[in-house]
Amino acid sequence: MKPLRLLALLLPVLIGLGALVYAGTGTLFFVSLAKAVQDDEREGGSRSLTKLGVLRSGELREISGIARSSIYPKSFWCHNDSGHPPKLYLVRQDGHVLAECEIIGARNADWEDISSFEYGGVPYLAIGDIGDNRRRRDNIAVYLIREPDLELKSDERIQFKTKLLNKVLLQYEDGPRDCEAMGVVGTTGELLLIEKRQQDRTSQKPGVYRLDLRPWLSGKLDRKKGGATELRRIAEFPIRNVTGMAFSKDSQKIIARDYLAAHLITLQPGKNWVTQLKRFDPKLVALPLERQGEAICFDSTGTAVITTSEFQGQPIWQVTLEDGSEQRDRPRRK
Numbered sequence: 001m002k003p004l005r006l007l008a009l010l011l012p013v014l015i016g017l018g019a020l021v022y023a024g025t026g027t028l029f030f031v032s033l034a035k036a037v038q039d040d041e042r043e044g045g046s047r048s049l050t051k052l053g054v055l056r057s058g059e060l061r062e063i064s065g066i067a068r069s070s071i072y073p074k075s076f077w078c079h080n081d082s083g084h085p086p087k088l089y090l091v092r093q094d095g096h097v098l099a100e101c102e103i104i105g106a107r108n109a110d111w112e113d114i115s116s117f118e119y120g121g122v123p124y125l126a127i128g129d130i131g132d133n134r135r136r137r138d139n140i141a142v143y144l145i146r147e148p149d150l151e152l153k154s155d156e157r158i159q160f161k162t163k164l165l166n167k168v169l170l171q172y173e174d175g176p177r178d179c180e181a182m183g184v185v186g187t188t189g190e191l192l193l194i195e196k197r198q199q200d201r202t203s204q205k206p207g208v209y210r211l212d213l214r215p216w217l218s219g220k221l222d223r224k225k226g227g228a229t230e231l232r233r234i235a236e237f238p239i240r241n242v243t244g245m246a247f248s249k250d251s252q253k254i255i256a257r258d259y260l261a262a263h264l265i266t267l268q269p270g271k272n273w274v275t276q277l278k279r280f281d282p283k284l285v286a287l288p289l290e291r292q293g294e295a296i297c298f299d300s301t302g303t304a305v306i307t308t309s310e311f312q313g314q315p316i317w318q319v320t321l322e323d324g325s326e327q328r329d330r331p332r333r334k
Contacts, residue, residue, distance in 0.1 A: 048320040049288055052306070053095030054313060060089060060097070061312035064131075064180065065244065066295035067116035068306070070123035070147055072098070076306060076316075077125060077147075078295060082110040086143075088125070090150075093306075095316055098152050103127070105164035106143045112179065112294070113244055116147065117186035117251075119217060123147040124165075126213070128182035130193065135176040139228045142168040142182070142191065144216055166216040171228040172209060179209075180294060181245035181256060185273055189214035192273065193231065194242045194256055205236040208277050235277040239263050243294040248302035255285070255305050257296045262287050262305060264321065288317045 055063070064081040074093045086106040090099040110131030117124055127143040144166040150158055168191075181194040191213040197206035209231040237256070245256040254265040254273075263282035267273065287293065290309035297306050304320045 048286075048322065050318040050320070052093040052316045052318050054315050055091065055095045055308060056313055057089070057095075057097045058312065059084075059087075059100075060091075062310045063308055063314070064112050064294045064310065065114035065128070066306060066308060067114045067125065067246065067297050068249070068300055070116055070118055070249075071149055072152070073300070076297065077114055077116060078308070079111050079114055079127065080108070081112070081310070082108060082131060084108055084111075086111075088114070088127070090152075091316075093316060093318075097157050099148075099150055099158040099160065101148060102159075102161045103143060103145060103164055104161050105167065109137075109141075113182040115182055115184045115246065116297075117184040117247070118249075119184075119186055119189050119214070122217075124184075124217065126182070126184050126191070128179075128193075130179045130182055132176055132178045135178055137176055138171060140170050140179070142170065142213075144168065144213075165219050168211075168213070168216050169228040170211065170231050172207075172231050172233070174207070174233060177207065177209075181242045183245045183247045183254065184213060185247055185251045186249070187251040188272070189217065190273065192245075192277075194237050194245055196242050197240050199240060205238065206240060206242060207233045208235040208237050210234045210274065234274050237277075239282065244296045246297040246305075248298045249300055250302060253298065253302060255296055255298060256282070257287065257293065257307070259290075259293055260287065261285065262296060262307075262319070285319065285321065287319060288315070290314070290317075 062081040063078050066076050066078040069075045076091050077088050078091055079088050086103045086108045088101045089097050091097055109129050111129050112131040113128040115126045125145050125147050129141040145162055146165055148162050178196045179193050180196045184191050191211040193209045195206040211231055241258040242256050247254055252267045256263050262285040264285050265280055265282050267276055287307055292310040293307055295308050299306055304318050307317045308314050
C-alpha cells in the first residue's frame with residue numbers, strides 16, 4: 001500500500017484516538033501536531049489571526065496566565081506555572097521582556113491565571129494560585145498587588161521586587177476543585193473562577209464560583225475569621241477543560257478557553273454576571289493551534305484576544321473577534 005494512502009486511512013483513526021484522550025484526561029494528543037504546524041504559515045490562514053511576536057526568554061517556558069497591562073500600551077503581564085519563583089514578567093507584544101517582578105510574601109504552589117483590572121481608578125493585578133490537579137488542596141490563594149508604575153528602558157530588562165498588597169485564602173463550599181481560570185470584574189470587584197473539569201463518569205458540569213474581592217483591595221489583611229473564605233458556587237459552565245479566562249476592560253465580556261478553542265460571553269442589558277452565567281450560550285472563537293494553550297486575555301479595546309502557550313519560544317497570537325459575535329440567552333427548557 002502506498003504511504004500516502006496508508007496515511008489517509010490512519011489519520012482519522014489517530015485524530016479520533018486523540019479526541020478521546022483529550023476528552024477523557026485533558027492531556028493533549030495534539031502537542032506533536034501543533035509543534036509541526038505552529039509556524040509562520042498560520043499567519044496567512046485567517047484574516048482574524050495575527051502573530052505579534054515570539055517569547056524567546058528562557059525563563060518563560062511554562063506560561064499559564066497572561067493579562068493586559070492597564071499602564072503600559074501593547075504589553076502584558078504573564079507568569080509561569082508551578083515549580084517556578086513567584087515572579088511576574090512584563091512582556092511587550094513582540095515578545096521582548098520589559099521587566100521582571102518578584103512578589104515579596106507570595107509563593108508559587110500552582111499559579112494558573114492572572115487578571116488585570118481597575119477598581120476605583122486604581123490598577124490591580126490578581127494572581128491565581130488555584131491549580132489542584134488531584135483535588136487535594138484544602139485552601140487555594142489569590143495574591144493581590146497594585147500594578148507597578150515603572151520607568152521602563154526599551155532595550156534593558158528591569159528587575160525589581162514589589163510588596164504583596166494582600167493574600168486572599170480561599171476554599172470551595174463543595175470541596176476541593178481543580179481550577180485554571182480566574183477573572184475579576186473591574187466594575188464591581190467580583191472574583192470569578194471556572195472549574196477545570198474533565199470528562200468523567202459523573203454528569204456534573206464545571207462550576208462557576210464567586211467572591212466579593214473588595215474587602216481585600218484596601219490592603220488591610222482580613223484576620224477576623226482566622227482561616228479561608230468560602231467561594232460560593234453560583235452557576236454551571238457548559239465547557240469542560242477550561243484552562244484560562246479574562247474579562248474585557250469594560251467588564252462587558254468574558255473569554256474562556258480550553259486547549260483548542262475559546263468561548264465568548266457578552267453581558268446582556270439589564271443583567272449582572274451572576275444572573276448572566278446562570279443562562280447563556282457562549283459564542284465559539286477559533287484559536288491558533290498551540291502546543292498547550294492555557295493563557296488568554298483581551299486587548300485594551302476588547303475587540304481582540306491575546307493567547308500564548310506553554311513551552312519555550314512560543315508565539316504570541318492576536319485573534320480579532322468577528323462582528324456580531326455576541327451570544328443570545330439560552331432558551332428556557334419547558
